[in-house]
Amino acid sequence: MGRPMQVARHWRHFREKYALIGGKCENGHVFFPKRPVCPVCGSRNVEEYQFSGKGKVISWTIVRNPPSGFEYYKPYPLALVELEEGPVVLAQLTDVDPEEIHEGMEVEMVTRKIREFGEDGIILYAYKFRPPIK
């Protein structure tokens, strides 16, 4: 995981992780991430679905002993965010004071740096969530 030669592995996910693109089946069920079989009805007719990025926090924690690779960022808030379309995603919260995080807090998706892989490595970006800019 620490080596830079993992571009392809992350590149595969750029679209969904930069823009929160999930899946929608022929029967209208939406889910994140997109997968080949709808987790609700089992349909295999699934297409991409662009989420609005709006949601609310249903649970959160502060990661104080992170997995290696994330030491630089600690402590950081991690949350389960229920999107307005229904599915729940796990993501970091950003631009927020940990004291202000509360259950039901409205948040919106932003694209942010997740981590770096040293001097000659790639930099990973993906969705995080922040309180909406009024």
Add this chain to the structure above:
Amino acid sequence: MEKPVIIGVGMVPVGEHWRVSLRDMAVEALLNAMDDAGIDNVDSLYVGNMASGSFIEQENLGALIADWAGLGNIPAVKVEAACGSGGAAVQEGAKAVMAGLEDVVAVVGVEKMTDAWPSDGTRYLAYAADAEYELFHGASFVALNALIMRLYMKTYGYTEEDLAYFAVNAHANGAKNPYAMFKRPITVDTVLKSPYVADPLKLFDAAPMCDGAAAVIITSKEKAKELGVPKDKMVELAGFWRAIDTINLANREDFLTLKAAKVAAEKAYKMAGVTAKDIDFFEVHDAFTVMAALSLEALGAAERGKGALLAKEGQIAIDGDYPIQTMGGLKSRGHPVGATGVYQTVEAVLQLRGEAPEGIQVPDAEVGLTQNIGGTGSNITVNILRRV
């Protein structure tokens, strides 16, 4: 179909074994179990292990351990179901015996975690989560369980103190188990004053990083008689099953139901012909205090949302209606992840043979249940053991 029996058990004390390697521990536990069964060879070996490739850069544990234990050219493989690997390996061994393909099977659960740097260890454990959608975002395993803990507390109005009773009970029992890692009792205050690892989850809500190995020998009743094993040394694997749930916690339909445990327990109860009321003790997977509560609910020992009450009211103590973690559980005995399910099995066998250490023997135990969780409830094994 004829139920298999366990005729031998062995283990090494759980701890930080700086001087001992994975192979040393596994072979010692395995030979102890073979000695206990009074046999000098087995037909095959199943190794429960979660992440030896990551922790010590060693895979192919089937060959490694069978070779070093001098078992000859037998079939030997590793069984992996994250932290639930040990319980799953016991089931694979039992299935081979029930199928009649292998007469006498050895199952070893082993994990060597302290050879890795702690933050790397935290990373390896998170490999049991969804790498692309959980670990990618910096989720540790503790963090995922903390998210569940907060939801559990909020939904049912529990406090951090309410959940601390699970850790207190585990340590009270583990203090009397010579094989436990932490042989000292603690108080609710000890838990509450320990630092947050991932709020609201504290250090003493969680099981430790550690090393350990445990083993059992499984065979048919017929073969056991042939080998001259006395009846009071046989423990029947009366019912067992396992099931999966979403690997990604965020995709779970219901964050507060261990659906996989529920499904596995229903099938195992049916196979054993018992209900939750018939179980004399439960070895549940308390890697985190909240998981003990959710497990009791999924196994039918408590109603939904009432699991934590059993701890607070003392019903989970040795003399309570639902004794759990009789030898310390994951919290106090220790949680060498891939070995844990086999430790639980060994402990259940000792309880049912009446050989548990003084002070933690459940009186007249007839039926025991072990439940071993992989992931955040994504891969769960339930085994029911009964005196023959």
